Amino acid sequence: MIKSLLIRNFRLFKEIEIKRLSRINLFVGKNNSGKSCLIEALQIYATKGHPQNLYDIISSRDEEWESIISDENETPIQEVAGPFGYLFHGYALPGVDGEAIEIGPTEDSSRQLKIALRAFQIIEDEDGRRRRTPVDKNSINDEFVDIQFALEATQNNERCNYVNLNSHSSIYKRPLYTGLKDFNINHQVVPTRNLSDDKLSILWDNINLTDLEKEVVSCLKIIDPNIEGVALVGNLSERTVRKAKRIPIIRYKGIKERIPLKTMGDGLTRLFHIILALVNSKNGFLLIDEFENGLHWSTHSRIWDIIIRLSEELNVQIIATTHSRDCIKGFYEVWSAKEVPASFYRLEADPFKGSKIINYTCEMLSDAVESDVEVR
């Protein structure tokens, strides 16, 4: 659980500070106010800047396009801004040892993750092992032939991850150096467009035949009480086994044949993804971008109710975004009825800091919902 959050120099955020994060956190804001950036920042924090995660974040926004067409490019790394430059505020890589991306709790600087551009030289030691030795930015000159530029992620001055920048794009994906991997924070992300089929399979298998499977099914019953069970099966219409993806199917009361979950509509699919991600986030984070997608207004408060209960039982911290007034209303109903440790914020564009945060108390949110005043 992270109790406060400071983000510097990351995408839209020049600097943003959330003084108090609760176990359940809902964010609203107009387009381009930084909601998705916030989710990305927490992913990076949870993976300690793992190269695969950085690359996934970049490619999910099509930001790798330039690196694919300029594979043979030999110009110095600072001149080729993309694709990792997109992660920095101002969409450009800083200079060597320049301003770092910082993400972490405000009150504990030893847990803040820093990602900065560094220069290294590959040097063979006495035993013939090739090692990276840091090169100070002032001593970089034309005489260094095999200088290597990399993004280095550190926490408490210890390197956690390392992304080599002057290589072909495919190399970006390969973790060249993985540090203290076991300290990664368990987390799941439910993007706007739901989980990938592969991810869904993994998450399902992870809880299959456990009590958590029952939770998932009982949650789906919120939307349709006639659902009796769920399974994931191979799609037999695929031509090769390798390509075959698995799809969720359900058993429905009164119907002999099993039917694909998607037949039942977008709401059930969304809920299935959210709950499956939640029960897989034990002791970690659940990040949900655009919570409401596909969900009917009348179901929101019941869904929040179950999410809040599970998050307590499994010790999951939830950070969700929404555009929907119904989602906000459902959230507020549960928040004000029970003493739930929750927070509600609005992100707003700010001419100086890129983005700023407005924190609502439960009373403020309740007053706004009841007097029909806009909060988004």
Add this chain to the structure above:
Amino acid sequence: MGNICKHKGKKVLLVEGKNDCHVVLALCQYHSLPKTFGIYECENDDGLLKRLNALIIQPDPPEAIGIVIDADDFDVTGRWQQIQHKIRDHEYTFPGSPDIRGTILSDNPGRPDLGIWLMPNNQNPGMLEDFLMEMADQDAISSAFQCVKIAKQNGLSSFKDVHISKAIIHTYLAWQDEPGKPLGQSITAHSLKADTEIATIFVGWLKELFTL
């Protein structure tokens, strides 16, 4: 054409009910105030305070919000503290007691300017009708008062004690030209005088708050 008492804009005056709305409109018309602000009636005091709390931090908040709220049978300090408590998280600095010429809080950067008028006069308990009594012909209002008192003594009335000023003002309006005009129209028809001291102070507060 939207409801004139449901204005949403950059300069807004929150009032408790429709009567308050029409009284303010009539006063503005009499004093020829430019139409740079609008009025929103919140149905009751509770709704007014909730709307105030929410408007202060809505996206693109108003530049200035005024509230006209009855002091009721609170002593004025009680109502004053209630307002202060409602918006405690928005970091306004309240003086110990309301300004008798209407309070304006304008030194809160990033937040709307806030004007507060406690009916009738920022000092006494009471409501809109007490304010209006000050605008009536004083001899006539005394007679109306006697009239109400006699009705009450003889067991002919059923109004609650807190509503005595409502009873008096409507008795007064019953014997003006076109008996029984609504409150706002009575100002327009000059049965209630819009240039009495209290009305002038009120209009001065509106002008300053909305920088007219």
